[in-house]
Amino acid sequence: MSETMKPVEQLTEAEAAAELARLAAEIAEHDRSYYAEDKPTISDAAYDALRLRNAAIESHFPELVRADSPSMRIGAEPTGAFAPVVHLRPMLSLDNLFTDEDVVDFIGSVRRFLAYPADRELVFTAEPKIDGLSMSLRYENRRLVTAATRGDGTTGENVTANIRTIGEIPQHLPADAPDLIEVRGEVYMRRDDFFALNQRMAETGQVFANPRNSAAGSLRQKDPAVTRSRPLKFFAYAWGETSEPLGETQYEVVQRFADWGFPVNDLMVRCRSVEEIMEHYRAIEAERAELPYDIDGVVYKVDRLDLQERLGFRSRSPRWATAHKFPAEKATTVLTDIDIQVGRTGALTPVARLHPVTVGGVVVTNATLHNEDYIRGIGNNGQPIREGRDIRIGDTVLVQRAGDVIPQILDVVLEKRPADAVPYVFPDRCPACNSHAVREEGEAVRRCTGGLICPAQAVERLRHFVSRNALDIEGLGEKQIEFFFNAEDPALRIRSPADIFTLKARQERSLTKLENIEGFGTVSVRKLFAAIDDKRQVEFSRFLFGLGIRHVGETNAKRLARHFLNFSVLRAAAENALVPTGKGDPGNAAWQELNGISGIGNVVAEAVVEFFAEEHNREVLDALLKEVTPLDEQPVGEVSSPVAGKTVVFTGALEKMSRDEAKAMAEKLGAKVAGSVSKKTDLVVAGPGAGSKLKQATELGIEVIDEDAWFERVAKG
Incomplete structure (x- = not known):
């Protein structure tokens, strides 16, 4: 991905903010596809590249970190198909490593955080990263009472009835188990079982893309009998809430799980050096193809639990654990065609159709081509990629995937290019409605100008409106939306959101009755x-x-709702923020309010203002509001502690904890940690050797306390 992106250090602040907004939205969409719908649309490698790009920009522009940043988020919200279960101890994700240097940096960061000298032994566990579905099993009085998926890390889905059908999972624990414990691990499907299942499923015309999707789909069945018929397996490797300590080390606790009857991975080992860690990684990588289950890396964890407790957590991941991913798998095949798909925002997206090829045990037939510049061999910064080689129909191409459905084309094998192959001409008209497709300055995407007259956009927008995370109208799926949109009889036609809510009244006045049409009753x-x-x-x-x-x-919808609380108030603010130029006016109070919401930057604010500025949008919205009432949002409570909401600066040497540990503690208590003293600073914690920051705090009259006083103050909360 770095080839196609402008180097981070060359970005302006405005460019960085715009790209962070785009990345937040794009990664959230991929999270929803992967975690909630079990239908990933990009490869692991492409997804990891998006996250790495986001992290790099945030590191270079820390003041631009968004509240909806992917670095602050885990997984995706529960689908709503099962009852919600709140995880009292969050199920966090893991950060990813990709190189040997990354591993060295990770171990170094652990030592620095703990102020652990290099000559003092630091033990890690290393185990395969199973490509399955994360699961939390709650036992009360040693009986299984609840099984829940990870969901968004805070709230998962109750799949207890289905989990009870997996024979490997104990229904009861022995007498030495705690009264309360949440055993966590991974539900997965062996490769041979996956292929056998797909052979049976092929008779119904429905097959799974890979073992991970197969396991997730099998576990999310409404009928437990269906789950029982699927050969699901489980590995235990972690825990959540527990009524008593389980042991002193990660390795010891996992062995207790085995004693209680849980399957645990026999490739888990303890490592006492970087060399031992890398040796085990290489060994598992070499054995990967022979393992009976899919893995995509190796997980490293600090072994001692007291050190895990000290290291604590970032917003979405523990500091004491990480995943070392395997390199993406590759293959070559022939590109047979390029299709243009039109999304609900009018974006024209090129998709490569491939001669079927097996990559890592999965047959793939299409790949992402990103945009027209990518096809031409030009990166987002205007510089050549692939040494300027373009992609043509008929080319032999190098394809990469890492366990997901849609791979990406990395390069072209020029020696095998057909003599009659010609450069691909990206269309300047929409293939769905023939409207002009334009590309705005500074954008890589070409978009249809047809708006709601474009059937591709209209249908997609209606699908989006009724989708699970929007209005979630049961019975209005993709097929039904297409049927109603294309209906010739006006009594059946749905062309705008308001039409959905007038359908019943129109039916009552019409001679055409929906229940008499095939497919309905x-x-x-x-x-x-x-x-x-x-x-x-x-x-x-x-x-x-x-x-x-x-x-x-x-995420941004929730942020706007929590700020304005009432839809009419939001609409008034957006309409009042408009100025004759059609853009937000920095001197306009309404614009300042909208743009000043935490996490809502200039790009999002302008999109909201422009939406309400469009007359056609207002007409559609007015018609919809006659049928639907958006409920007022309830204010969200805040973290309660003596330092919640305050800006804190740490300076000088800290003797009881490292600087990173102090920052993590303050942020967990709801404080904001700043790196410099200003008039906005509320509190300075000064240790020995404090210099200019202490002097500046004194001059500004800011409260200054020492490390002991800090612990005394936060203990009061």
Whole structure:
């Protein structure tokens, strides 16, 4: 990905903010596809590249870190298909390493945080990273009572009935187990079982893309009998809430799990040096193809639990654990065609159609081509990629994947290019409606100008409006939306969101009755109308997300809802922020409020203002608001501690904890840690050797305390 991106150090602040907004939205969409829908749309390698790019920009521009940053988020929200389960101890994700140097840096960061000298032994566990579905099993009085997926890390889905069908998972624990414990691990499917299942499923026309999707899909069945028929397995490797200490080390606790009857991975070892860690990594990588299950890396964890406790957590990952990913798998095949897909925002996205090729045990037939510049061999910075080699229909191409569905094309084998191959001409008209497709200055994407007259966009926008994370109208899936959109009879037609809510009334006045049409029936029609009526009142954030405003994904919709609390107030602010130029006016109070919301930068604010500025959007919205009422948002409570909401600066030498540890503690208590003293600083914690920061704090009259006083103060909370 670095080839196609402008180097971080060359970005302006505005460019960095815009790219962070784009990355937040794009990564959130991929998280939803992977965690909530079990339908990944990019490879692991491409996803990791997005996260690395985001982290690099945040590191270079720390003041631009967004509240909806991927670095602050875990997984995706539960789908709603199962009852929610709140994890009292969050199920966090792991940061990823990709090189030997990354491993050295990780171990160095652990030592620095703990102020651990290089000559003092630091033991890690190393175990295969299973490519499955994370699971938390809660036992009370040694009986299994709840099984929940990870979800967004805080709230998962209750799949207890389905988990009980997996024979490897104990229903009862022995007498030496705690009264309360959450055993965590991975539900997965062996490769041979996956291939056998797909052979049976092929008769129904439905097959899974890979073992991970197969395991996730099998576990999310409404009927436990279906799950019972699927050969699911489990590895235990972690724990959540527990009523008593389980041991002194990670390795010791996992061996206790084995004693209790849980399957644990026999490739887990203890390592006492970087050399031992890398030796085990190489050994597992060499054995990877022969293992009966899919893995995509090796997980390293600090072995001692007291050190894990000291190291603590970042927003979405523990400091004491990380995943060392394997290199992506590659293969060559022939590109047979290039299709242009039109998304709900009008973006024209090229997709490569490939001669089927097996990469890492999965047959792939298409790949992402990103945008027209990528096809031409030009990066986002205008510089050549692939040494300027373009991609043509008929080319032999190098394809990369890392366990997911859609791979990416890395390069072209020029020696095998057909003599009649010609450069691909990217269309300047929309393939769905023939409207002009334009590319705005500074953008890599070409977009259709057809708006709602474009059937591709209109259908996609309607699908988005009724989707699970928007209004979630049961019975209005992709097929139903296409049927209603293309209906010739006006009594059946749905072309805008408001049409959904007038469908029943139009049906009652029409001679054409929906229940008489093939594919529908009296019961299903009654349920559909009931589901529509059930959404005439809907959460503010869901309603806002459903409108499909560019850059306003679920996280930004929630952020806007929590700030304005009432949809009419948001709309008034957006309309008042508009100035004759069509852009936000920095001197406008409404614009300042909108742009000043934490995590809502200039790019998102302008998208919101532009949406409400468009007359057609207002007309569609007014019609919709006659049918649907967005409910007011309830204010969210804040962290309660003596330092919550305060800006704290640490200076001088800290003797009881490292600087990183102090920062983590303060942030966990709701404080903001700054690197310099200013008029906005509320508190300075000064240790021995404090210099200019202490002097500046004294001059500004800011409260200064020592390390002991800091611990005394936070203990009061």
